[in-house]
Amino acid sequence: MFTKLKLRGQLIRAFKNAEVYKSYKRGDRTVHQYPRIHHIDNTDAYTRYSFSLINGINPKVFDDKLWAIKQVLGSNVEVNGKLKNFSITVHKKSMPKLVKYNYEDFKPEIERMELPVVVGKDIYGNYISWDMAELETLLVSGEIGAGKSSLLRAILSTLIKSKSPDEIRLVLADLKRADLGLFHGVEHVDSLSFEAKEMIKPFTKLRAEMYRRGDLLLEHGVTHIKGLPFKLPRIVTVVDEMSIIKKERDLVELIEQIASQGRALGVHLVIAMQRPDADLLKSALKSNLRVRISGRQADATNAKVAGVPGAHEIDAGARGRMMIKIDDIQTFQGVFLDEEECKRMIAPFKKDVPIKSAQTEQLVESIFGEEW
The missing domain is CATH 3.90.1070 (Hypothetical Protein Ta0175; Chain: A, domain 2)
Structure with a gap:
């Protein structure tokens, strides 16, 4: 008492x-x-x-x-x-200071997920994970050194290792030219763009595929691709540093369309930004970002825009420390996956696809054929 x-x-x-x-x-x-x-x-x-x-x-x-x-x-x-x-x-316990990416460690936890995402461990050592098939959109933000790059590598590596190219397709845009180039040539990847102009072709094809899938739902009288008599692959779109294309309204509107309509069509979205852009996130994106993850933010305003209040109070010295908001807000230690380990892990999934130039997109033939 x-x-x-x-x-x-x-x-x-x-x-x-x-x-x-x-x-x-x-x-x-x-x-x-x-x-x-x-x-x-x-x-x-x-x-x-x-x-x-x-x-x-x-x-x-x-x-x-x-x-x-x-x-x-x-x-x-x-x-x-x-x-x-x-x-x-x-x-009363302390957060782990380092959580190394270990696929075999969390594999039993994700085996039944359609689109498994694992981002780190909570203060009790439990993995933070969810099925992107159910929570279809994700925003990752935070200052330089917050751990965003490692987190994106981990998310993509988990999807590649856990699902076949028939089950998942990846459409990637690396506008920082920093992190996603590692995934060039991976057999799951349909396109890898580095500039806004390079995004136009694959993203136009993506929109056409969304319309095609919408027509299929109407034709078969169902409201989700799960109800179709055949299986369609999930499509995961990743845009790293979306703020760079904020003036490209056609692209921004297409990304907003993915966020608002993608779930029923099996099209999913991951957006990464160093500094959350209030103009972008006040748009149609805001209400459709189901999961938000933030590393340390510069101030309370940025944390609020990121949708993770309190992120500005993350200890600047705690590398990889992040906060996640799904329903409630939870602090966790993000998984660490360095470039060399990531390359080793995804090497078995790579095809011999030449890079035409430093500024070209990789557009491999998808499972939908050349007309996709």
């Missing part, structure tokens, strides 16, 4: 420090009304406080004042909830 009272007092101090209360006058005194605490769960691994906000308290206070909560409760803190009902979890 004494421990619970002590923990309750700490939470009240955290609320006071973050100004999570309503004030009113009682005579000559100003009284603070704090959130209603429902339950305190104290284990060897964590302490979790469940509570509800008083009417009139803006729930976004936790986005702006998480630092004040951490000043009282400690740095390993996560806040989850919406509107009125929230929980604060104070972890």
Whole structure:
């Protein structure tokens, strides 16, 4: 009982420090009304406080004042909830400092997924993973050194190793000319573009394929490719540093179309940006980005634009430390996959495809044939 009272007092101090209360006058005194605490769960691994906000308290206070909560409760803190009902979890363990990519380690966890994505481990050593067939769009952002490049390598390597070219096709755009060139020649890859002008041909073909798939759904009277009497491959589109093409409205609109219509058609989207672009993400993309991952952001504004409030508070010295938002926001240590290891892993899946020039696209014949 004494421990619970002590923990309750700490939470009240955290609320006071973050100004999570309503004030009113009682005579000559100003009284603070704090959130209603429902339950305190104290284990060897964590302490979790469940509570509800008083009417009139803006729930976004936790986005702006998480630092004040951490000043009282400690740095390993996560806040989850919406509107009125929230929980604060104070972890007693430390996040792993390095999570090396090990396909065999997480293989049993992803075997039943159609499009497995594995991005790292949480504070308890559990893998953070999901099926992109169900959560079809992803935004990855963060400052230089946040771990985006390693994460993209890991995501693509997992898809390539776990699925055959008949099951998945990849359409890649590496506008930074930095990371995705490693996947040149991989038999799953239909195109690899390095400039906006190089994206026009493969992305126009992609749009045509989306229309074709839409017609097939209508013809067979189904609402998803899963309902078709034959199997179509999933198509995963990756655009690294999309902000470079923000003025290319035709391309941006096509990418928005993938985000909004792709799920039923089996077309999926991964967007990466160093600095989240407010203009791009205020467009039709915003409501259709199902999963958001952020490394450290420069400030609270960038973190908010990225859709991962609190990302600006990630320790600058914690390389690979990230936050993910699906329903709630969770901190994790991103998987580390360096270039040489990535090359070794995907070498068995490469074909002998010559690079015509440093600025050319790779457009291999897809399983749909030359007309795709």
